[in-house]
Amino acid sequence: MDLVVNGDRHTLEMDPRTTLLDALREHLGLTGAKKGCDHGQCGACTVLLEGRRVNSCLILAVTLDGASVTTVEGLAHPVQEKFLEHDGFQCGYCTPGQICSSVGMLDEALSDDDPPELSDAEIRERMSGNLCRCGAYPNIVRAIREVAAR
Amino acid sequence: MKTFTYRTATALDDGLEPGATFLAGGTNLVDLMKLGVATPEVLVDVTKLPLDEVTDLPDGGLRIGAGVRNSDLAAHPRVRRDYPVLSQAVLAGASGQLRNMATTGGNLLQRTRCRYFMDATMPCNKHSPGSGCPARSGDHRNLAILGGSSSCIATHPSDMAVALTALDAVVQVSGPAGARSFPLGDLYLLPGETPHREFTLEHGELITAVDLPGGSGSSAYRKVRDRASYAFAVGSVAAVLTVAEGTVTDVRLAFGAVAPKPWRAHAAEEALRGRPATRESFLAAADAELAAAEPLRDNAFKITLIRNLVASVLEGLS
Numbered sequence: 001m002d003l004v005v006n007g008d009r010h011t012l013e014m015d016p017r018t019t020l021l022d023a024l025r026e027h028l029g030l031t032g033a034k035k036g037c038d039h040g041q042c043g044a045c046t047v048l049l050e051g052r053r054v055n056s057c058l059i060l061a062v063t064l065d066g067a068s069v070t071t072v073e074g075l076a077h078p079v080q081e082k083f084l085e086h087d088g089f090q091c092g093y094c095t096p097g098q099i100c101s102s103v104g105m106l107d108e109a110l111s112d113d114d115p116p117e118l119s120d121a122e123i124r125e126r127m128s129g130n131l132c133r134c135g136a137y138p139n140i141v142r143a144i145r146e147v148a149a150r
Numbered sequence: 151m152k153t154f155t156y157r158t159a160t161a162l163d164d165g166l167e168p169g170a171t172f173l174a175g176g177t178n179l180v181d182l183m184k185l186g187v188a189t190p191e192v193l194v195d196v197t198k199l200p201l202d203e204v205t206d207l208p209d210g211g212l213r214i215g216a217g218v219r220n221s222d223l224a225a226h227p228r229v230r231r232d233y234p235v236l237s238q239a240v241l242a243g244a245s246g247q248l249r250n251m252a253t254t255g256g257n258l259l260q261r262t263r264c265r266y267f268m269d270a271t272m273p274c275n276k277h278s279p280g281s282g283c284p285a286r287s288g289d290h291r292n293l294a295i296l297g298g299s300s301s302c303i304a305t306h307p308s309d310m311a312v313a314l315t316a317l318d319a320v321v322q323v324s325g326p327a328g329a330r331s332f333p334l335g336d337l338y339l340l341p342g343e344t345p346h347r348e349f350t351l352e353h354g355e356l357i358t359a360v361d362l363p364g365g366s367g368s369s370a371y372r373k374v375r376d377r378a379s380y381a382f383a384v385g386s387v388a389a390v391l392t393v394a395e396g397t398v399t400d401v402r403l404a405f406g407a408v409a410p411k412p413w414r415a416h417a418a419e420e421a422l423r424g425r426p427a428t429r430e431s432f433l434a435a436a437d438a439e440l441a442a443a444e445p446l447r448d449n450a451f452k453i454t455l456i457r458n459l460v461a462s463v464l465e466g467l468s
């Protein structure tokens with residue numbers, strides 16, 4: 001099967017049981033997306049599939065022939081600088097997922113027919129699929145809020 | 151995970167070979183395959199079928215394709231405008247990422263979150279018929295108070311399905327034997343003595359769409375969960391209400407996370423039609439439905455929870 005990852009086309013041969021997360025990490029050496037729970041419960045594995053944020057641990061790679069995936073390694077987005085500026089992390093394990101998720105979330109808000117106001121409460125709700133065991137939430141919200149305000 | 155072969159569905163009436171299962175967003179099925187609870191031999195991917203549109207129906211209603219992603223459904227302008235209960239329910243479920251993957255069809259057919267069901271090493275009448283139900287004496291805090299049986303007290307966990315139930319949704323299915331349609335409530339079976347039989351679909355029958363009738367009253371969804379977001383419901387209420395001159399002329403109510411299926415509260419509706427739209431009658435209506443509740447040691451709180459939710463949702467709408 002073919003998979004375009006961060007703009008590069010790869011031809012992969014894999015067991016059909018391989019998830020997108022394992023394909024990225026084990027077959028393509030892209031270890032940005034993290035395996036937290038492996039069951040859709042933490043968001044550490046979040047990547048962008050055709051520009052939309054998804055949990056790569058619950059997608060079978062075999063279903064994605066020809067699809068285009070962006071991982072944190074392929075991103076250059078203002079939200080990344082803001083995470084650094086505001087200490088949007090402690091251990092950093094959840095961070096690649098937080099970054100991909102916030103990029104997807106900002107895009108969803110921007111392309112909405114009736115764009116929401118991204119208050120802190122709204123950001124928290126929309127980012128609730130990304131858990132942070134270190135509890136860096138206040139700084140994560142701060143970082144996203146600054147990008148959203150622009 | 152047990153190994154399987156993979157193919158894509160090519161037509162709505164393709165059907166399924168023995169041992170095969172449809173795969174949509176995979177957010178429930180892939181999870182259960184990892185847990186060893188689902189062990190399909192063939193996965194038939196339905197996401198390449200042209201089922202991802204929301205279209206207007208001639209009677210003013212709406213047809214939602216089975217492949218429409220939950221996030222797209224919640225954001226659809228007509229769903230937001232005419233069926234707010236549905237938009238609210240979808241957005242109350244799961245997370246932004248999961249809603250981008252989850253489909254209408256898959257959401258309706260998702261399995262219970264009963265912890266014993268999700269653990270292939272435990273006895274459970276649903277995943278291993280005849281092995282018993284450890285939830286009865288064990289962890290049943292979030293299991294059913296209505297519609298359960300001595301064999302199983304699992305709850306259906308969907309938020310979306312509760313709103314669709316209150317909206318009188320009709321399910322369209324297609325299979326090798328032809329197409330048919332029926333009210334959403336008829337998709338689900340109560341456990342009785344056969345809790346491993348959950349749906350009325352024949353093997354190979356594909357959900358193609360869900361139809362909503364036009365012209366609803368005002369509507370809303372409220373969900374209570376153990377944390378602020380990204381958690382399954384402990385109890386929820388979907389309501390559609392029409393009030394004229396202080397009197398309830400039409401009401402449709404459905405409860406979530408309290409029964410093996412999204413629970414249409416017919417007794418409550420009956421008790422409320424023609425009554426004054428007051429908190430008093432809302433509570434009396436809730437009581438009429440909840441009189442049938444059979445709580446266990448740790449889930450009796452759901453009776454009070456649903457009672458108060460019914461009153462507050464209906465007060466908000468009247």
Ligand SMILES: Cc1cc2nc3c(=O)[nH]c(=O)nc-3n(C[C@H](O)[C@H](O)[C@H](O)COP(=O)(O)OP(=O)(O)OC[C@H]3O[C@@H](n4cnc5c(N)ncnc54)[C@H](O)[C@@H]3O)c2cc1C
Pocket residue numbers: 039040041171172173174175176177178179180181196216217242243244245248251252253254255256257258259260307308309310355356357358380381382383
């Ligand atoms: C961490 C987590 C939290 C969640 N929280 C919530 C929540 O709060 N509220 C909520 O409502 N849900 C919640 N969910 C569940 C989620 O909504 C469902 O997993 C999802 O809707 C299933 O849709 P899917 O397309 O991914 O289905 P799949 O997993 O692909 O399929 C589910 C089932 O449906 C069958 N199927 C799929 N499409 C069709 C079709 N067209 N015709 C016939 N059969 C079909 C499949 O064979 C399978 O048996 C959560 C899930 C996770 C992992």
Ligand code: SF4
Pocket residue numbers: 262264265266267273274275276277282283284285286293301302303304345
């Ligand atoms: S309640 Fe149902 S699903 Fe849960 S353990 Fe009992 S039989 Fe299994």
Ligand code: FES
Pocket residue numbers: 034035036037038039040041042043044045046055056057058
């Ligand atoms: S690893 Fe995918 S959600 Fe936790």
Ligand code: FES
Pocket residue numbers: 088089090091092093094095131132133134135136
């Ligand atoms: S920074 Fe450690 S888990 Fe989020």
